[in-house]
Ligand SMILES: Nc1ncnc2c1ncn2[C@@H]1O[C@H](COP(=O)(O)OP(=O)(O)OP(=O)(O)O)[C@@H](O)[C@H]1O
């Protein structure tokens with residue numbers, strides 16, 4: 001088994017101050033492994049975005065430890081966290097967050113430009129990646145000239161162009177219709193086939209379920225339980241050993257917990 | 273992976289220029305702010321340079337190695353007088369080849385079709401190394417020896433109420449006839465200069481007998497200037513012996529700083545620079561505020577603060593370059609328009625270079641507020657937008 005690309009242990013996070021203080025995360029442990037697409041699900045306010053921000057080195061936990069490729073980020077200053085994000089993590093957001101003044105090509109190239117990669121190779125790589133997300137014909141279009149699905153594919157291209165070890169997506173299909181949502185999930189599951197790359201997707205969208213290798217359910221700042229999609233084929237034998245993370249609330253073999261979710265699948269999973 | 277030291281700036285400049293141009297109105301406001309500020313500084317400094325040059329123009333055109341001036345003379349226009357006998361004493365000093373008396377002072381010019389106007393008379397004997405008119409366009413030096421001959425500058429024709437060579441009038445009730453016309457001998461006091469032979473000048477001004485304003489000393493070849501100066505200083509009383517440079521500095525200091533005129537010009541320039549900086553800072557800050565989400569995205573995808581600051585500084589420098597180009601164009605027009613006036617605004621390569629640096633400095637200084645704002649940005653906000 002490959003070592004986790006991101007490993008979080010016993011994370012707590014308190015947000016806000018004074019009377020409005022919220023404990024957004026309360027002892028969360030989780031490992032994201034290469035070659036795996038994990039869904040993070042849970043009710044609104046359960047702490048999914050907060051957890052994603054911490055795993056992505058955008059927020060520092062109140063307590064607990066985060067390791068990126070085995071290295072602890074404890075005490076790293078903002079500049080170093082930015083470097084970690086730049087070199088190891090690709091982000092995908094519900095609202096795409098493309099730079100409106102730049103073309104699709106430049107938006108993708110930007111991820112390499114901030115690393116100081118020479119313009120020539122950066123452009124070539126950006127074109128390649130835009131081709132893999134099926135946007136070769138739109139490289140000179142500006143975000144306002146692209147559909148939501150196309151914009152999200154540009155954002156995916158930007159996230160993967162730098163060979164990030166972890167792709168973290170917060171509701172990537174949230175603003176998309178089912179066709180575009182499907183295309184985006186398909187892309188993400190393909191990206192997760194690379195064993196050096198783990199993909200974590202926060203979603204409310206049940207249509208994303210078939211693409212998942214693993215589903216983590218959160219509630220009230222805690223991980224409630226986890227499921228493995230391999231159960232579709234009736235294989236549950238690696239349920240306990242597949243990962244190195246701790247699952248505080250799920251006991252091995254707790255079939256009733258995860259079985260129903262997969263019966264609700266609306267479309268076929270991507271071939272793996 | 274470590275960032276390579278060579279950074280592609282093209283994308284930075286692309287983002288910067290598009291950020292600027294996205295809000296046209298604000299961009300125009302920024303440029304107008306820069307242009308106003310720089311043109312104001314330009315005019316103030318151009319006037320200062322012009323003033324500085326004009327203040328010493330007579331000293332610059334006097335062919336003297338040393339000036340003998342009345343003790344305590346503050347500037348060329350100082351009305352103090354010397355004893356005419358000092359000339360004889362000066363000539364007795366070994367090494368002095370000439371000591372030419374010069375007479376200066378204000379008088380009253382009768383405008384032919386009514387009224388009077390003050391003039392500044394400069395008297396010097398037409399022979400020898402005196403203070404003679406230059407840039408003569410009509411008439412000739414010899415014509416000044418004809419009776420009542422004076423030289424005036426074409427710039428002041430209107431003020432003096434004359435139109436051509438040969439026109440006649442009176443100065444302090446005594447006849448004067450235009451026998452030479454010069455071009456571009458202008459006074460920063462805006463009082464017209466009138467050149468005349470020494471004796472006539474004394475008459476025009478009503479100088480007490482036996483008095484002159486200055487003695488221009490010329491030295492024999494290979495004379496030690498310091499030694500002659502010492503001797504002159506000891507032989508003559510109540511005078512100062514100055515080199516042309518010393519006299520220039522004295523005049524300059526008196527007019528530019530003693531009177532507060534220079535300080536006023538500098539204060540105006542400083543005010544222009546401050547107002548400009550504040551305007552640019554304000555527009556840059558609000559532009560950055562509008563693009564905060566994009567800067568947060570950049571931060572989220574791991575760009576360094578340096579990268580983002582480069583974008584903001586590029587916005588500032590781009591504004592500076594465009595603003596300066598427009599301001600320089602306006603500056604050239606102003607210089608052209610004032611070239612023929614009594615107080616031309618002077619532009620030198622040094623001033624142009626200085627203004628450019630000032631523009632860039634102003635713009636970069638004003639990006640500080642924007643930079644501070646962006647450095648404090650929370651990248652996690654991208655998840656909440
Ligand atoms: N900046 C903040 N200050 C104070 N409280 C915050 C802040 N951000 C989030 N919270 C709180 O932390 C908790 C977890 O928020 P989070 O955004 O992680 O939830 P989520 O699971 O992503 O919800 P959703 O599905 O609605 O996006 C919520 O109670 C939220 O109100």
Ligand SMILES: [Mg+2]
Nearest residue numbers: 048049050170
């Ligand atoms: Mg959320």
